[in-house]
Amino acid sequence: xxxxxxxxRPQIIRKxxxxxxxxPNLDAAARAAFAWPAMRRELLxxxxxxxxxxxxxxxxxxxxxxxxxxxxRWLPREGEARDITFRELRLASNRFANALAxxxxxxxxGLFVLAGRIPELYFGVLGGLKAGLTVTPLFSAFGPxxxxxxxxxxxxxxxxxxxxxxxxKIAPILPRLPSLRHVVVVAEGGSGGVLPGTRDFAQLxxxxxxxxxxxxxxxxxxxxxxxxxxxxxxxKGAIHVHGAALTHYATGKFALDLHDDDVFWCTADPGWxxxxxYGIIAPLLHGVTSIIDEADFDAERWYRILEEQAVSVxxxxxxxxxxxxxxxxxxxxxxRHPRLRFVASVGEPLNPEAVWWGQxxxxxxxxxxxWQTETGGIMIANTAAMDIKPGSMGLPLPGTEALIVRRxxxxxxxxxxxxxxxxxxxxxAGWPGMFRGYLDQDERYRKCFAxxxxxxxxxxxxxGDGYFWFVGRADDVIKxxxxxxxxxxxxxxxxxxxxxxxxxxxxxxxxxxxxxxxAFVSLKAGIAADAALRxxxxxxxxxxxxxxxxxxxxxxxxxxxxTRSGKIMRRLLKARELGLPEGDLSTLEGGA
Amino acid sequence: xxxxxxxxAVLATLLSIAPEVEPDQLAGARxxxxxxxxxxxxxxxxxxxxxxxxxxxxxxxxxxxxTTLDVLVDYLATRLGA
Numbered sequence: 001x002x003x004x005x006x007x008x009r010p011q012i013i014r015k016x017x018x019x020x021x022x023x024p025n026l027d028a029a030a031r032a033a034f035a036w037p038a039m040r041r042e043l044l045x046x047x048x049x050x051x052x053x054x055x056x057x058x059x060x061x062x063x064x065x066x067x068x069x070x071x072x073r074w075l076p077r078e079g080e081a082r083d084i085t086f087r088e089l090r091l092a093s094n095r096f097a098n099a100l101a102x103x104x105x106x107x108x109x110g111l112f113v114l115a116g117r118i119p120e121l122y123f124g125v126l127g128g129l130k131a132g133l134t135v136t137p138l139f140s141a142f143g144p145x146x147x148x149x150x151x152x153x154x155x156x157x158x159x160x161x162x163x164x165x166x167x168x169k170i171a172p173i174l175p176r177l178p179s180l181r182h183v184v185v186v187a188e189g190g191s192g193g194v195l196p197g198t199r200d201f202a203q204l205x206x207x208x209x210x211x212x213x214x215x216x217x218x219x220x221x222x223x224x225x226x227x228x229x230x231x232x233x234x235x236k237g238a239i240h241v242h243g244a245a246l247t248h249y250a251t252g253k254f255a256l257d258l259h260d261d262d263v264f265w266c267t268a269d270p271g272w273x274x275x276x277x278y279g280i281i282a283p284l285l286h287g288v289t290s291i292i293d294e295a296d297f298d299a300e301r302w303y304r305i306l307e308e309q310a311v312s313v314x315x316x317x318x319x320x321x322x323x324x325x326x327x328x329x330x331x332x333x334x335x336r337h338p339r340l341r342f343v344a345s346v347g348e349p350l351n352p353e354a355v356w357w358g359q360x361x362x363x364x365x366x367x368x369x370x371w372q373t374e375t376g377g378i379m380i381a382n383t384a385a386m387d388i389k390p391g392s393m394g395l396p397l398p399g400t401e402a403l404i405v406r407r408x409x410x411x412x413x414x415x416x417x418x419x420x421x422x423x424x425x426x427x428x429a430g431w432p433g434m435f436r437g438y439l440d441q442d443e444r445y446r447k448c449f450a451x452x453x454x455x456x457x458x459x460x461x462x463x464g465d466g467y468f469w470f471v472g473r474a475d476d477v478i479k480x481x482x483x484x485x486x487x488x489x490x491x492x493x494x495x496x497x498x499x500x501x502x503x504x505x506x507x508x509x510x511x512x513x514x515x516x517x518x519a520f521v522s523l524k525a526g527i528a529a530d531a532a533l534r535x536x537x538x539x540x541x542x543x544x545x546x547x548x549x550x551x552x553x554x555x556x557x558x559x560x561x562x563t564r565s566g567k568i569m570r571r572l573l574k575a576r577e578l579g580l581p582e583g584d585l586s587t588l589e590g591g592a
Numbered sequence: 593x594x595x596x597x598x599x600x601a602v603l604a605t606l607l608s609i610a611p612e613v614e615p616d617q618l619a620g621a622r623x624x625x626x627x628x629x630x631x632x633x634x635x636x637x638x639x640x641x642x643x644x645x646x647x648x649x650x651x652x653x654x655x656x657x658x659t660t661l662d663v664l665v666d667y668l669a670t671r672l673g674a
Contacts, residue, residue: 143629168629296625297632301656331653512633535608539611547630548631552633552637
């Protein structure tokens with residue numbers, strides 16, 4: 001045990017094939033033989049070409065041997081589990097697709113889904129995709145302002161939400177959502193009737209046919225619009241296409257090692273790309289049962305789910321793993337999970353201690369992997385058959401070419417061949433799940449590429465064995481609990497408070513969630529900084545932004561450092577916060 | 593502390609984490625996290641602050657039971673022998 005703090009461990013976790021009772025999908029032979037056309041035949045068969053993700057996910061296994069298998073096993077916050085079979089999922093998503101068509105919605109229209117992890121969310125996303133709408137699942141912990149910004153940017157035509165979320169977050173901003181034509185509400189028994197101005201989900205479903213014949217969908221037709229945050233400006237809507245199904249399928253097979261009889265649990269919320277690509281699409285494409293837990297993280301509950309649901313493949317996040325570690329090995333050992341055979345993690349780099357914790361407490365090492373909203377699916381991974389170097393994100397998956405690049409003096413982007421050299425992580429463009437643009441922001445999209453290389457904005461290095469290691473972000477984006485938060489969005493909300501003159505927002509390192517959002521604000525002249533004001537600012541930010549985005553700490557300062565061009569120097573704020581050298585201050589306003 | 597004081601302590605602690613809350617809008621028997629926008633970190637910070645304010649040691653194994661305002665007050669009262 002590591003109770004006395006430090007323990008020396010090997011640099012590598014060796015895998016022996018005999019350790020696994022299931023042959024890994026990705027062995028050396030599969031790696032060598034990989035080709036996208038063969039993957040595509042495996043997914044689509046020889047029938048007419050239809051790339052519709054909704055149909056591939058919900059219908060592919062709805063007839064035949066898996067029709068009566070649970071596609072989703074939903075665990076409500078309280079009460080009995082509910083199984084939704086592949087056949088039922090096909091019919092329910094058909095109904096919602098028909099309901100959308102009945103509302104006059106057409107291919108390309110924007111559907112936003114704002115709900116907790118309830119079955120209607122899954123019917124909504126899949127039905128929307130079937131009907132050819134561009135679907136955006138939103139995280140239900142967003143406050144009204146992030147919701148409004150995203151619906152406006154995405155020109156949302158229809159919103160699917162729940163009664164309580166509608167009351168708390170939508171009703172107050174509805175007049176400021178001019179693009180919305182319809183709001184469909186899942187009743188929760190609180191109103192005693194349909195809320196004015198909305199449509200009742202159950203009534204629409206009841207009235208709709210459960211047969212739906214959508215037009216064949218081309219691989220380049222838009223499917224999902226996922227928002228992500230940059231350092232400056234508004235959130236970016238990353239456009240994805242239906243052809244991304246091939247990336248979802250291949251990565252489900254090779255990175256998550258999904259096999260026919262698996263019970264798979266992806267703990268991510270569908271409001272984030274992981275929860276859509278792997279919490280909805282990939283397991284359905286493979287015909288395996290997905291566990292959906294409505295409740296938020298709770299260590300005891302999670303161990304119970306692993307045991308009672310006989311989860312075999314588990315995809316979770318570093319923050320959750322660190323919270324499980326904090327809750328102690330004793331709690332873990334009260335439960336057994338003999339079927340669990342593969343554990344993976346994504347969101348931010350998994351520290352070696354956590355990889356080893358998996359080995360020692362769960363009996364299985366944790367396999368870190370790397371990807372982004374823009375990549376649509378897993379790109380670099382520690383896979384089942386591979387030796388793990390704890391702390392590394394692993395090797396590029398087959399079909400993925402990853403490089404470390406640097407800019408030379410002339411601004412050209414060049415690959416770095418020397419091992420263990422830091423640079424920007426880049427990917428050779430052209431894999432099926434790659435994003436096709438940032439909505440209405442072509443310039444920002446173009447900036448992500450140098451020739452045919454996609455530049456990820458993450459700094460990394462590659463070692464002599466080809467393993468990639470995360471170093472840091474190339475920009476000021478904050479990564480909290482695995483989610484990107486744009487400092488600009490937080491600063492803008494703070495600036496709306498009448499007492500605030502300027503605001504600068506940084507990520508402050510935190511042992512559990514990676515970074516927490518910390519805001520520095522300066523006040524307008526004549527306003528006194530006191531505890532009451534700080535509380536008022538926090539309340540203001542939380543009401544506007546929601547708990548997931550709002551700062552956890554607000555510090556009132558006399559003034560914020562700016563560059564000569566007037567930009568707030570977040571890096572300097574961060575250096576001061578961490579007690580680090582402040583670096584070159586020559587561009588600072590007024591000199592240094 | 594009596595029950596009224598305990599309830600006030602719980603609410604004051606909640607307000608330190610989520611100052612946007614209007615205490616008279618909270619239903620004592622409904623799950624707190626359905627009524628207040630608290631992420632996992634807020635929830636942990638709330639329970640840690642509650643320990644500090646009341647002096648009641650709350651083991652992590654009990655966290656998941658503490659769902660509503662009423663349950664929290666009952667729990668603290670029992671632990672304090674009030």
